[in-house]
Amino acid sequence: xxxxxSTAQPSYLVDTGExxxxxxxxxxxxxxxxxxLYLYSMVTFFFVGVGIGxxxxxxxxxxxxxxxxxxxxxxxxxxxxxxxxFLFVVPGLPAIFGxxxxxxxxxxxxxxxxxxxLASWYFFIVGxxxxxxxxxxxxxxxxxxxxxxxxxxxxxxTNVSLAVFAAFVLGFSSMxxxxxxxxxxxxxxxxxxxxxxxxxxCWALYSTAWIQLLATPIVAITLVLxxxxxxxxxxxFDPAKGGDPLLYQHLFWIYSHxxxxxxxxPAMGAITEIIPTFAKRPVFGYKAIAFSxxxxxxxxxxxxxxxxxxxxxxxxxxxxxxxxxxxxxxPSAIKVFNWVSTLYKGSIDFQPPLLFALTFIFLFxxxxxxxxxxxxxxxxxxxxxxxxxxxHFHYVMFGGTGMALFAALLYWFPKMWxxxxxxxxxxxxxxxxxxxxxxxYFGMMILGVMGMPRRYYVHLxxxxxxHVVATVGSWFLVLGLLMFFGTLLYAIFKGKKAEDxxxxxxxxxxxxxxxxxxxxxxxxxxxxxxxxxFEQKEAK
Amino acid sequence: MSEYVEHSADNQGEHHDxxxxxxxxxxxxxxLLILTGCLVGxxxxxxxxxxxxxxxxxPLKAGLVFYYFMHLRYxxxxxxVVVLVTLGTLLIFFALLFSDVAFR
Numbered sequence: 001x002x003x004x005x006s007t008a009q010p011s012y013l014v015d016t017g018e019x020x021x022x023x024x025x026x027x028x029x030x031x032x033x034x035x036x037l038y039l040y041s042m043v044t045f046f047f048v049g050v051g052i053g054x055x056x057x058x059x060x061x062x063x064x065x066x067x068x069x070x071x072x073x074x075x076x077x078x079x080x081x082x083x084x085x086f087l088f089v090v091p092g093l094p095a096i097f098g099x100x101x102x103x104x105x106x107x108x109x110x111x112x113x114x115x116x117x118l119a120s121w122y123f124f125i126v127g128x129x130x131x132x133x134x135x136x137x138x139x140x141x142x143x144x145x146x147x148x149x150x151x152x153x154x155x156x157x158t159n160v161s162l163a164v165f166a167a168f169v170l171g172f173s174s175m176x177x178x179x180x181x182x183x184x185x186x187x188x189x190x191x192x193x194x195x196x197x198x199x200x201x202c203w204a205l206y207s208t209a210w211i212q213l214l215a216t217p218i219v220a221i222t223l224v225l226x227x228x229x230x231x232x233x234x235x236x237f238d239p240a241k242g243g244d245p246l247l248y249q250h251l252f253w254i255y256s257h258x259x260x261x262x263x264x265x266p267a268m269g270a271i272t273e274i275i276p277t278f279a280k281r282p283v284f285g286y287k288a289i290a291f292s293x294x295x296x297x298x299x300x301x302x303x304x305x306x307x308x309x310x311x312x313x314x315x316x317x318x319x320x321x322x323x324x325x326x327x328x329x330x331p332s333a334i335k336v337f338n339w340v341s342t343l344y345k346g347s348i349d350f351q352p353p354l355l356f357a358l359t360f361i362f363l364f365x366x367x368x369x370x371x372x373x374x375x376x377x378x379x380x381x382x383x384x385x386x387x388x389x390x391x392h393f394h395y396v397m398f399g400g401t402g403m404a405l406f407a408a409l410l411y412w413f414p415k416m417w418x419x420x421x422x423x424x425x426x427x428x429x430x431x432x433x434x435x436x437x438x439x440x441y442f443g444m445m446i447l448g449v450m451g452m453p454r455r456y457y458v459h460l461x462x463x464x465x466x467h468v469v470a471t472v473g474s475w476f477l478v479l480g481l482l483m484f485f486g487t488l489l490y491a492i493f494k495g496k497k498a499e500d501x502x503x504x505x506x507x508x509x510x511x512x513x514x515x516x517x518x519x520x521x522x523x524x525x526x527x528x529x530x531x532x533x534f535e536q537k538e539a540k
Numbered sequence: 541m542s543e544y545v546e547h548s549a550d551n552q553g554e555h556h557d558x559x560x561x562x563x564x565x566x567x568x569x570x571x572l573l574i575l576t577g578c579l580v581g582x583x584x585x586x587x588x589x590x591x592x593x594x595x596x597x598x599p600l601k602a603g604l605v606f607y608y609f610m611h612l613r614y615x616x617x618x619x620x621v622v623v624l625v626t627l628g629t630l631l632i633f634f635a636l637l638f639s640d641v642a643f644r
Contacts, residue, residue, distance in 0.1 A: 214626075214629070246640070250637055250640070254633060301629075302632065302636060305636070305640065312644075313640040313644065314639065314640045314641075314642075314643035314644045315643065316639050316640075316642075316643040317636075317639040317640035317643065320636065320639045321636075321639075
């Protein structure tokens with residue numbers, strides 16, 4: 001593989017066009033800058049979501065409530081869900097690291113449709129603004145939960161219509177990104193970059209893009225039907241008019257369960273890049289991981305109704321979806337086994353990205369295994385709509401996607417900004433984050449098994465101790481997050497200059513300067529071998 | 541960038557520039573009208589006929605539209621396979637939905 005560490009091109013961070021400063025960023029079609037636009041906006045939304053979650057935990061510090069009203073509590077958990085799901089974890093890794101690194105990883109200068117890429121970001125921002133507007137206009141913040149279940153979402157006087165429309169607009173951002181990535185991977189791979197020579201992050205982004213493209217339109221149409229039903233009473237979902245509220249749940253989860261894989265698959269892809277780099281050996285079972293990504297995308301699209309086991313759907317459907325849910329655990333487990341096998345007998349270089357990658361594996365395993373538990377019908381009926389679900393979900397989405405996003409940020413940070421952060425501060429941030437995370441979300445799972453229902457404004461005295469444990473955990477967690485992002489923010493401005501390849505990585509992004517030049521490569525590289533070719537590096 | 545597209549390892553899906561004549565379009569249109577008439581007729585015969593009519597004739601109508609008006613007939617095998625995979629996925633979704641609706 002040819003390498004071009006030195007280049008005459010300026011860094012992508014330097015304004016070279018007619019426009020300068022903010023306008024240069026707002027009109028950029030460079031995939032790296034668009035990745036950063038997504039990063040900055042998403043981190044902002046993430047902290048809004050964290051703040052809301054923090055307040056919700058404070059509310060549960062007492063068994064009687066005075067801090068906020070019950071209606072406000074309903075609005076808070078809805079808005080927390082909408083922000084975290086639609087504005088952070090769904091776009092998450094594909095929009096940030098997919099945009100920034102996909103073209104570089106396959107040896108391209110940009111994505112296939114750079115302008116469409118910028119349009120995707122604008123759809124994202126417009127959707128976000130509409131979501132925020134929905135809190136303060138109409139009948140006030142929606143109180144349905146982020147799932148907008150009918151018939152309540154059809155009847156409530158809160159501003160569901162605008163919030164749902166915001167999700168509709170955000171869906172376009174997701175679909176356009178999906179189209180762009182699929183086309184880029186098919187058409188813009190460098191000479192010699194065959195399918196099985198692509199880094200596994202690309203396989204993860206490819207399978208994610210297909211879900212984005214195929215599943216998102218279903219929820220988009222469903223949300224439009226909710227709006228039509230609210231304004232014109234067309235009677236699709238309202239049982240009073242002959243509609244079927246379960247149809248809403250089916251249509252919603254046909255998208256929203258695969259959306260869970262939109263959230264987690266790129267996270268798995270990032271982890272698959274990090275582990276071989278710090279184990280200094282090729283990934284174990286390349287094809288198994290590549291195909292498991294595609295299998296998760298395919299089988300994960302067929303398990304949606306396990307969210308509906310207590311909704312009143314037929315027993316036959318319950319059994320079918322329970323079985324399919326068990327099946328989807330197989331490709332996920334393949335990945336975990338392969339990561340562990342890659343580490344086995346590797347020359348482990350323990351650095352912050354690996355610490356967060358291992359944290360991901362640990363927390364994701366807890367989240368995944370509790371997911372399999374819920375796939376079993378009998379268990380599901382007992383713990384459905386309890387805090388167990390909330391704990392499980394956060395283990396997968398925050399412990400999984402969130403930690404992987406942090407790991408990816410730490411891994412690619414030196415490449416993205418050309419600066420290095422304080423590793424000591426990152427280790428220091430990890431500790432309260434990890435302790436607080438487990439106190440908070442494992443506490444929630446215990447509460448769920450004890451019988452504490454989710455989304456309740458008040459709780460009974462027998463649940464109080466664990467609520468206090470979970471709330472104190474949230475303080476540690478927030479402290480860790482502030483330290484983590486504070487450290488990275490400081491490093492962007494004041495960090496030491498990073499080397500071009502500080503971790504000894506062997507994929508294409510480590511062959512170019514840090515930060516990357518405007519068009520990534522001085523000349524398009526010719527790829528002659530697979531992505532994790534550590535032997536050759538050692539031989540040199 | 542064009543040079544680099546030529547180097548792409550996977551250059552599939554060439555567009556075939558054939559176009560059917562107006563006569564074909566008109567014949568397909570008439571066929572669609574006849575099928576719509578059959579559907580309207582079936583709906584007057586009772587619910588069972590209406591449902592089976594919808595389940596069988598509507599895909600046929602959609603197929604004609606795909607095949608002629610959307611030029612699927614004149615595309616390469618890759619496009620046809622992609623459309624078939626999409627339809628297959630849709631059928632799986634329907635089958636899974638019916639595992640609920642049909643047994644409630």
